[in-house]
Each structure stands twice: as structure tokens, then as C-alpha cells.
Amino acid sequence: MERREIRQLQGRLIRWFTQNQRPLPWRERYLPYEIWISEIMLQQTRVDTVVPYYLRWMQRFPGVRSVARAGQDDLLKHWEGMGYYSRVLNIHRAAGILMDRHGGELPRNYHDLLELPGIGPYTAAAIRSLAFNLDEPLVDGNVERVFSRLFNMEAPVKSRQSQAYIRSMASDILPSGRARCFNQALMELxxxxxxxRKPGCLHCPVAPHCESLRLEIVHRRPVPGIRRKIVPVQVVVGIIEQDGKVFIQKRPSRGLMAGLWEFPGGKIENTETPEEALAREMKEELGLRVQCVRKIASIEHNYTSFRVSLHAYACTADPRDGAPALRCASDARWVDPGDLDNYAFPAANRRLIDIIRKNP
DNA sequence: AAGACGGGGTC
DNA sequence: GACCCAGTCTT
Structure with a gap:
């Protein structure tokens, strides 16, 4: 791209963003703490989803110190339903590091940022360019798509070749001293x-620069990669009832649904009935022999790479087995069903709780 | 380099 | 039902 065209594109983009940006709560002050939290929340998560979480979060945790002092369950409760729960546990860990080593402030050095848990190349560049307005190119999924169309990239957008090209172009067209505005303009576009789908090329401020629009193949850019098949999984969970309370356990702080609470249970193997699987899982996980009382519900829930059929049973534990032994959980409670809202659950469990509440 | 990690909006 | 989102971490 020629110098003159680059300057023209920069001007059009910046003017468009100045006039058309959505008013968002993290665009009011550009404080490093607010940019950090918003960027973590926005990882793989849409703006519309994030806004209410962000507002609640800032109400409860207005700065690094309050995060560092907060309990894990308090933090998770404010993240419940947003997914990728290791993000919030990483925020907690990072807040501790910030208090210990950086005086409770976000550093502006790229490598210092990268050392904080949960901050990778994208978020480090986002904090540097958006909070500190340092000259730093910023490439997210939006920018990849915009560039693949603007420059009519024919290789799959996630390929090594395309990624290298996108990075170099992002660096080339970044106007010095305008990173905060320009990077956001690109992402906002x-x-x-x-x-x-259905890109608004008729209203696009940089349509005159768009090669794939000129060729009328915008709808075929970006070129996708190959994707994996979605695997169906059958899962059973047990609501153990005792003295009017139900048993819940807390998942380990690493891995799937880290730190969230759940009802005990597990995967149904091919040869098993749900009841058999439940009996086996309760024995394995808790050392309990359980009796199914009734079926509560079956819930379908879609994840990125698998589809879960969740079968839920009310059951009772054999009193001879005594208290549950925690073999897979990091904590456990007997709770009043009315208190379940005080704990953070995965979405599929949350839907189950809603059903239980309607049919006690 | 590839897979794990959530949930919801959209067509 | 498939795609995709203001990505990061682990292996």
C-alpha cells in the first residue's frame, strides 16, 4: 500500500470512529485498571454480553486492591454465566502480583504485562495502546477479518502466512500517536x-480501499480453516437430598469450569444406563452408595466442541456410608435449595437449578 | 502446532 | 446446526 493511500485510510477510519463509536463504559476514562478488566472480559465474548458484567464488577471491585482482597467465590459469582472461568481466577492472581510488585498499578512495559496471568500478546498490546496510548499495533478477530477483506487475503486467515501478513500490515498502517483511537476504530469497524455475515459495505468508511469489495467477493473472506466435529456426550448428575439440604461440590481451580460449584456426577459410558453411571460416579467421587428417587430433568447444552445431554436425578445416600469423601472436588457443602443462588454454577447446572425451583 | 477452555447471538 | 466472538494456557 502506498503512503498516500495509507494516510487516506487512516483519516477515514479515525473520522468514522470519532463520529460513530458506541458509547461504552470503559471508553469514558481509559484508566489502565478499567481497560485491563474490560479486555479480559471481552476475550471471546461480545460487547453486549460484557457491559452488564463490567458495570456490576466496577461497582463491587473498583480497583486492583479490592480484587486482590476479594475471595475467589465472590469473584466467580460476578463472572457466573460469562464462561472461560480461568479468566477471573487469573485476574485474582494478577491483582496479587500487581500489589506485590507494581504498587497496585498496571505496568506499561510489554514484557511486564505479559508476565501477568491471563495477559497474552493481544491484551498486553491492548493495555499499552488503549490505556497508555503507546504506538502498538493490535490484532484481534475483528482486525483479522477486516484485513482479510481489505487486502483480499486468499490463504486461510489463521494460517501462519496470513497471521504474519496481518501483523506487518497492522504495524504499517498504525498512525503514530493515535493508537488508542485507531486501534479501536479498526476493531469497532x-x-x-x-x-x-451481512457486512455493511454500503456504509463502510474504507470501502474505497477494499480489494475484496472491488472483486465482489467480500462474502468469501476471510477464508476459514478446517474445523473439528462436535462430539455428543451423555452426562448424569445427582441431587443428593438430606434433611432438606442438597449436596454441592466445588471444582478444582484448574481445567474445565475451574472453581465453579456443581452437583456430583459424571460421564455415562456406552454400556451404562444413567442410573448405573450415577451409582458408579457417586461411589468413585464421594464413596457413597446412592439410591435414585426420581428423574428430575434432561437438559441439552452446547459447548464449542461437544454437546452435552445432562440427565439429573434426585437421590438419597446410604446412611451407613457417612459423610461424602472428596476425591475430585476442592470443597463441598450441604446447602438449602434456596441458597443455591449464592454459588456460581456452570450454565447447564444453573438451568437445572431453575427447574428444581419450579418443582421442589 | 494443536487442543482445551463457555456461553450466547445469529442466520 | 454451524459459525463466531476485543484470546490465553497447556502440552
Whole structure:
């Protein structure tokens, strides 16, 4: 791209963003703490989903110190339903590091940022460019899509070749001293105009520069990669009732649904009935022999790479077995069903709780 | 380099 | 039902 065209594109993008940006709560002050939290929340998560979580979060945790002092369950409760729960546990760990080593402030050095848990190349660049307005190119999924169309990239957008090209172009067209505005303009364009489907080319400020629009193949960019098949999984959980309370356990702080609470249970193997699987899992996980009382519900829940059928049973534990032994959980409670809202559950469990509440 | 990690919006 | 989102971490 020629110098003159680059300057023209920069001007059009910046002017468009100045006039058309959505008013968002983290665009009011550009404080490093607010940019950090918003960027973590926005990882693989849409703006519309994030806004209410962000507002609640800032109400409860207005700064690094309050995060560092907060309990894990308090933090998780504010994240419940947003997914990728290791993000919030990493925020907690990072807040501790910030208090210990950086005086409770976000550093502006790229490598210092990268050392904080949960901050990778994208988020480090986002904090540097958006909070500190340092000259730092920023490439997210939006920018990848915008560039793949603007420059009519024919290789799969996630390929090594494409990624290298995108990075170099992002660096080339970044106007010095305008990173905060320009980087957001590029992402905002991807989020609101240059969308995955039905892009608004008629209203696009950089349409005159767009090679794939000129060739009328915008709808075929970006070129996708190959994807994996979705695997169906059958899962059973047990609501153990005793003295009017139900048993819940807390998942380990690493791995799937880290730190969230759940009802005990597990995967149904091919040869098993749900009841057999439940009996086996309760014995394995808790050392309990259980009796199914009744079936509560079956819930379908879709994840990125698998589809879960969740079968839920009310059951009672054999009193001879005594208290449950925690073999797979990091904590456990007997709770009043009315208190379940005080704990953070995965979405599929949350839906189950809603059903239990309607049919006590 | 590839897979794990959530949930919801959209067509 | 498939795609995708203001990505990061682990192996």
C-alpha cells in the first residue's frame, strides 16, 4: 500500500470512529485498571454480553486492591454465566502480583504485562495502546477479518502466512500517536460494519480501499480453516437430598469450569444406563452408595466442541456410608435449595437449578 | 502446532 | 446446526 493511500485510510477510519463509536463504559476514562478488566472480559465474548458484567464488577471491585482482597467465590459469582472461568481466577492472581510488585498499578512495559496471568500478546498490546496510548499495533478477530477483506487475503486467515501478513500490515498502517483511537476504530469497524455475515459495505468508511469489495467477493473472506466435529456426550448428575439440604461440590481451580460449584456426577459410558453411571460416579467421587428417587430433568447444552445431554436425578445416600469423601472436588457443602443462588454454577447446572425451583 | 477452555447471538 | 466472538494456557 502506498503512503498516500495509507494516510487516506487512516483519516477515514479515525473520522468514522470519532463520529460513530458506541458509547461504552470503559471508553469514558481509559484508566489502565478499567481497560485491563474490560479486555479480559471481552476475550471471546461480545460487547453486549460484557457491559452488564463490567458495570456490576466496577461497582463491587473498583480497583486492583479490592480484587486482590476479594475471595475467589465472590469473584466467580460476578463472572457466573460469562464462561472461560480461568479468566477471573487469573485476574485474582494478577491483582496479587500487581500489589506485590507494581504498587497496585498496571505496568506499561510489554514484557511486564505479559508476565501477568491471563495477559497474552493481544491484551498486553491492548493495555499499552488503549490505556497508555503507546504506538502498538493490535490484532484481534475483528482486525483479522477486516484485513482479510481489505487486502483480499486468499490463504486461510489463521494460517501462519496470513497471521504474519496481518501483523506487518497492522504495524504499517498504525498512525503514530493515535493508537488508542485507531486501534479501536479498526476493531469497532469489524464489530459493527465489517461483520462476519451481512457486512455493511454500503456504509463502510474504507470501502474505497477494499480489494475484496472491488472483486465482489467480500462474502468469501476471510477464508476459514478446517474445523473439528462436535462430539455428543451423555452426562448424569445427582441431587443428593438430606434433611432438606442438597449436596454441592466445588471444582478444582484448574481445567474445565475451574472453581465453579456443581452437583456430583459424571460421564455415562456406552454400556451404562444413567442410573448405573450415577451409582458408579457417586461411589468413585464421594464413596457413597446412592439410591435414585426420581428423574428430575434432561437438559441439552452446547459447548464449542461437544454437546452435552445432562440427565439429573434426585437421590438419597446410604446412611451407613457417612459423610461424602472428596476425591475430585476442592470443597463441598450441604446447602438449602434456596441458597443455591449464592454459588456460581456452570450454565447447564444453573438451568437445572431453575427447574428444581419450579418443582421442589 | 494443536487442543482445551463457555456461553450466547445469529442466520 | 454451524459459525463466531476485543484470546490465553497447556502440552
Amino acid at each position: 469489524g464489530a459493527t460494519v465489517c461483520t462476519p
